[in-house]
Amino acid sequence: MSAQIPANDLLVVDRIETFIGQFHILENVSVRVPKGSITVLLGRNGAGKTTTLKSIIGLTPPREGKITFDGLEIQGKQAFNIANLGMGYVPENRAIFRALSVLENLKLAERKKGDFERKSDFIFELFPDLKRLYKLPGNHLSGGQQQMLAVARALVPDNKLLLIDEPSEGLAPILIQQMMEAIRQLSQTTTILLVEQNFIMASQLAERYTIIDDGKSVQEGLMEDLVEDTDLIHHYLGASIKTRKELEMEHESEK
Amino acid sequence: MNPKSKNILLGLLIAGLLVAVVVGVYTYAGQRAFISTLFSGLTLGSLFFMVAAGLTLIFGLMDVLNFAHGSMFMLGAYIGWQFYTNPTFIFGMAPFLLAFGAGVMLTPIIKPYLIAWKVSEKMQKALPKIAYVLALLALVFAFVGFDILSVADTAMVAATTTTIGNPLAEISAQEPLSSYWLRPLLMFVAGLLIAVASSRPGDKTQFAPRETIGKKLLMPAALLVLTVLSTLVRESASEALLLMNGNLRFVLSILLAVAFGFVFGAVIEITLIRPLYVRPTFILLMTLGLSYVIRELVQYLWDPLTYQMSRPPLFAQPGKATSIAEWLQKGSATIDIYGATVPTYRLFIIALGIVMFVVVLFVMTRTRLGMTIRAGVQDPQMVEAMGINVKAVFTLVFAMGVALAALGGIGAAPFLPVQPLMGDTYQTQGLITVVIGGMGSYVGAFVGAMILGMARAFGDYFALKLSLSPAIAEASTVIIMVIVLLTKPQGLFGKKE
Numbered sequence: 165m166s167a168q169i170p171a172n173d174l175l176v177v178d179r180i181e182t183f184i185g186q187f188h189i190l191e192n193v194s195v196r197v198p199k200g201s202i203t204v205l206l207g208r209n210g211a212g213k214t215t216t217l218k219s220i221i222g223l224t225p226p227r228e229g230k231i232t233f234d235g236l237e238i239q240g241k242q243a244f245n246i247a248n249l250g251m252g253y254v255p256e257n258r259a260i261f262r263a264l265s266v267l268e269n270l271k272l273a274e275r276k277k278g279d280f281e282r283k284s285d286f287i288f289e290l291f292p293d294l295k296r297l298y299k300l301p302g303n304h305l306s307g308g309q310q311q312m313l314a315v316a317r318a319l320v321p322d323n324k325l326l327l328i329d330e331p332s333e334g335l336a337p338i339l340i341q342q343m344m345e346a347i348r349q350l351s352q353t354t355t356i357l358l359v360e361q362n363f364i365m366a367s368q369l370a371e372r373y374t375i376i377d378d379g380k381s382v383q384e385g386l387m388e389d390l391v392e393d394t395d396l397i398h399h400y401l402g403a404s405i406k407t408r409k410e411l412e413m414e415h416e417s418e419k
Numbered sequence: 420m421n422p423k424s425k426n427i428l429l430g431l432l433i434a435g436l437l438v439a440v441v442v443g444v445y446t447y448a449g450q451r452a453f454i455s456t457l458f459s460g461l462t463l464g465s466l467f468f469m470v471a472a473g474l475t476l477i478f479g480l481m482d483v484l485n486f487a488h489g490s491m492f493m494l495g496a497y498i499g500w501q502f503y504t505n506p507t508f509i510f511g512m513a514p515f516l517l518a519f520g521a522g523v524m525l526t527p528i529i530k531p532y533l534i535a536w537k538v539s540e541k542m543q544k545a546l547p548k549i550a551y552v553l554a555l556l557a558l559v560f561a562f563v564g565f566d567i568l569s570v571a572d573t574a575m576v577a578a579t580t581t582t583i584g585n586p587l588a589e590i591s592a593q594e595p596l597s598s599y600w601l602r603p604l605l606m607f608v609a610g611l612l613i614a615v616a617s618s619r620p621g622d623k624t625q626f627a628p629r630e631t632i633g634k635k636l637l638m639p640a641a642l643l644v645l646t647v648l649s650t651l652v653r654e655s656a657s658e659a660l661l662l663m664n665g666n667l668r669f670v671l672s673i674l675l676a677v678a679f680g681f682v683f684g685a686v687i688e689i690t691l692i693r694p695l696y697v698r699p700t701f702i703l704l705m706t707l708g709l710s711y712v713i714r715e716l717v718q719y720l721w722d723p724l725t726y727q728m729s730r731p732p733l734f735a736q737p738g739k740a741t742s743i744a745e746w747l748q749k750g751s752a753t754i755d756i757y758g759a760t761v762p763t764y765r766l767f768i769i770a771l772g773i774v775m776f777v778v779v780l781f782v783m784t785r786t787r788l789g790m791t792i793r794a795g796v797q798d799p800q801m802v803e804a805m806g807i808n809v810k811a812v813f814t815l816v817f818a819m820g821v822a823l824a825a826l827g828g829i830g831a832a833p834f835l836p837v838q839p840l841m842g843d844t845y846q847t848q849g850l851i852t853v854v855i856g857g858m859g860s861y862v863g864a865f866v867g868a869m870i871l872g873m874a875r876a877f878g879d880y881f882a883l884k885l886s887l888s889p890a891i892a893e894a895s896t897v898i899i900m901v902i903v904l905l906t907k908p909q910g911l912f913g914k915k916e
Contacts, residue, residue: 221804240625247806259801261794272790275806321806 173232174199174325174355175220180229180239182212182219189215190226191379195357197325197372202351204358204370204387206401212379213359214256217327220357221253222246234324248275252318256329256359258310260317262303266294269302269313273320280320287316290346308339315346325355332362344369363401367391375400444877448884454759456880457873462765462834464872465772469827470842470849471856471864472779473820479796479859480816482699483692486706488824489846490713491680495825496832496841497717499676500728501571503668503832507657509675511570513649515561518603520682521642522610527635530618530625538621550616557609561602565594571720596650603646669731673829680825684818692817693810714839725838734764734833764834771830775823776865783861792816796859848875851896855903857913866911871896 175197182190190212197203205213218224220231222243231239238246247253261269270287274280288295291312297305305313311331318326331347332340344365350356351369360366366373367387374384377400390396445453470492477485485491502509538546619625649656660668691709695701729735732750739753739760740746746754746763753760783789791812795802803809828842835841852871856863878892903911 223800223804242808242810243800243803244806244808247804253801253804255801255804259798261797261801263793263797264790268790269794272787272794272802272807273805317805 172198174234175357176230176232177216177220178230178232180216180219180226180231182215182224182226184215184224189224189379190219193219193229193376193379193381194384195374195381196384197355197357199355200351201372202347202356202358202370203372203374204360204366205376206360206363206366206373207376208400208402209361211376213376214329216376217253217329217357217359220246221251221327250322250324252321252323252326252354254314254318254326254328254331256333258307258314260302260305260310260313263301265301266298266305266313269317270294270298270320273317275321279322283320287319290319290349291316308335311335311339311343312346315343319350323354325357326350327357329359330361331358332360332365340365363397448880451758452880454757455761456876458756458759458761458765458769459879460873460876461769461869462872463875464869465769466827466831466845467848467852467871468772468865468868469775469830470824470845471852471868472775472861473823474849475853475856475859475861475864476779476792476823477817477820478853479861480792480799481692481696481813483702483817484706484850485817485820486703486846487687487710487713488706488820488849489842489844490710491683491821491824491842492828492831492845493839493842494683494713494717495676495680495828496728496835496837497721497828498679498825499672499829500726500832500837501721502660502675503672503728503731505657506660507654508570510649510653510656512567514603514646514653515606517642517646517649518606519610521639521646522607522612523614524639524642525611526614526618528639529614533615533618533620534623534625536620543619543621546620547616550612554609554612554616557605557612561605561609565602568720600650603650607643607646665732665735669733669833673826676825676829677822680822680828681818683825684821685814687821688814688817693813717839723839725836728832728837730764730833734762734767768830768834771826772868775826779823780861788812788815848896851900853910855900855910857910860910860912860914863910863912870899874899 173196175195177193177195180190180193181188182193193212193216195203195205195216205216207213215224219226220233220238222238222241222245226239229239230237233246233249233251236249238249261272264272270280270284293309294312294316297309302310302313311333315328315331318328328347331343335343340362347356347358347369358366358370360369367390370387372384373387373390375382375396382400383396448456470488473491474485474488477483477488498509660671687709691705692702695705730752733747734750735752736750738749738751739755740749740751740763741755743754745751751763754763754766755761783792791802791807795809795812799809799813802812824842827845831841831845848871849868852864852867854867855870856865856867874895875892878895879889881887882889882891907913
């Protein structure tokens with residue numbers, strides 16, 4: 165069942181190596197993202213998940229290896245060229261433009277004139293808060309609202325692939341629910357590559373996973389297989405992470 | 420006390436102090452002296468702003484402190500003055516530059532084909548070098564036997580002898596077309612060779628889309644047409660221009676200086692600054708060195724002399740107008756404003772400064788380019804990841820900044836002596852302005868420039884009146900900077916990091 169036809173892959177990252185300054189951050193990372201799926205990158209802090217996303221979009225271009233997006237080799241191309249091929253990027257830490265209003269943040273994301281007008285209903289339906297706040301400057305938004313805006317910004321143009329870096333980071337539980345719902349809705353029209361520390365959220369959203377450990381991709385497969393494999397999870401992601409099964413068992417015993 | 424009411428209190432205090440100072444100076448100096456000093460303050464402020472605006476735009480987005488900004492101000496003044504006084508030099512040089520530009524502009528069109536070309540690795544390294552050397556040779560041969568200095572001298576001669584009599588007398592005869600046309604051709608070849616070299620033939624790691632070639636052909640084609648036209652009319656155009664209405668000629672000089680500044684800025688950014696973004700300190704040293712190169716070049720072309728550009732007719736007739744209508748009708752040199760005699764050209768400089776402020780403010784707040792710049796100030800990487808070519812925006816902003824400096828230069832040329840060091844004072848004051856207003860803040864640059872202009876004007880007034888050293892006025896701007904930095908280290912409108 166996990167035998168995939170390569171032609172169905174929207175994005176194939178093939179053994180890339182990335183340096184930042186002199187530091188060899190990614191030593192050997194391969195990721196496959198089938199069309200229409202949500203794939204999640206898992207791994208401890210500092211394993212190289214964010215750098216993998218940045219290497220794909222071209223902000224930290226890989227020195228070795230190959231990245232194929234929609235049948236086109238994109239490694240070494242400039243980030244704006246890659247983005248214009250239909251790739252959206254939501255960075256970690258809510259990197260919205262603080263000096264720009266909500267509306268300007270969204271307008272700037274247009275790739276064609278009228279992108280925003282076309283998508284505004286859809287965006288404001290996903291994130292009703294933003295409609296209320298659209299005149300406010302970005303630095304007046306709360307952390308959760310900034311995160312919503314960061315995701316919304318990537319939805320303005322038509323993207324084939326969204327790279328989303330830690331959408332749940334620092335969000336209140338209720339907002340995490342809202343964010344998950346939004347991402348799930350998005351995945352119906354767009355392929356998504358997610359980086360997510362929150363394992364519960366990741367396991368509920370994603371169909372596929374790739375584990376990155378110390379700059380290398382070490383394991384990939386289907387999420388439904390991973391949640392059963394407690395050893396693997398504990399080995400690569402840390403003992404503190406609890407799988408759904410363990411949580412259920414704890415729940416049972418408490419009863 | 421909460422910070423909001425503290426701010427209000429502080430604002431009231433400053434406003435009260437300001438009113439007291441204004442009233443005090445007004446009663447002390449009397450109406451006439453106060454108004455004429457006020458207008459010279461506004462004039463200076465306007466000039467400071469024209470330099471500071473470009474500095475702050477460039478610094479805000481690119482973290483580049485352009486130490487050649489004063490030289491670019493000076494260059495704008497020279498180009499405008501040259502064009503206004505005797506355009507022979509400009510028209511003589513135009514075919515060279517246009518042809519070269521047309522060649523270079525072909526880069527995006529030939530690049531996709533050159534990349535696809537199969538070249539061995541050895542040739543990949545050697546080809547650009549060969550092309551660069553050939554381009555250099557073509558450049559040298561284009562200029563061999565062309566007496567650039569005597570063409571440059573035409574305006575010098577025109578400026579130092581009587582121009583009122585017959586301006587056409589100063590036009591020197593030029594090379595016949597039959598031997599001249601080879602020069603632009605060689606320049607075009609040089610440009611084309613540089614285009615070949617910079618596209619690195621055979622290097623497949625580059626990305627160059629082919630589909631939009633039709634649009635990209637427009638620019639070089641237009642330049643080529645202009646080259647041919649300017650080659651044909653290079654002598655008759657000078658004459659026609661000199662016989663033209665002086666005011667119109669002045670407007671054309673302004674446009675030319677701005678266009679020149681824009682192109683010059685773009686070229687400097689692409690060739691000299693872009694390779695150095697990873698080493699900011701080097702950019703600082705490079706711009707400092709560039710300012711000397713520009714100055715020496717100007718001294719070579721026009722000799723280290725001081726010229727006075729004559730004012731356009733609208734500001735030149737002797738006599739004092741009593742109203743703006745009378746000034747516009749007669750073109751008086753001075754105008755009476757509440758008893759004070761103010762040179763009309765000062766009003767023009769003030770108006771130019773204000774128009775520039777409003778236009779650039781509009782661009783910054785209301786257009787997509789402005790949005791991109793404001794976003795890029797914070798996070799250029801994210802702007803790039805959204806599909807915007809940040810490098811191109813950097814080039815555009817640098818070109819705009821230099822164009823603003825050149826605009827200031829030509830605006831100031833009829834008012835200041837035109838000489839190779841004319842930009843230096845304004846650069847220093849411009850830097851102080853930017854520090855006071857807050858690095859990167861555009862509104863801050865305007866307010867800071869006006870504060871400095873006033874300080875200089877009233878400082879000069881009091882130094883003269885109380886027979887103090889005139890150095891006091893010059894020091895006053897630095898003192899203001901120190902006070903601002905001590906109370907608000909990020910500048911008046913700067914953002915806290």
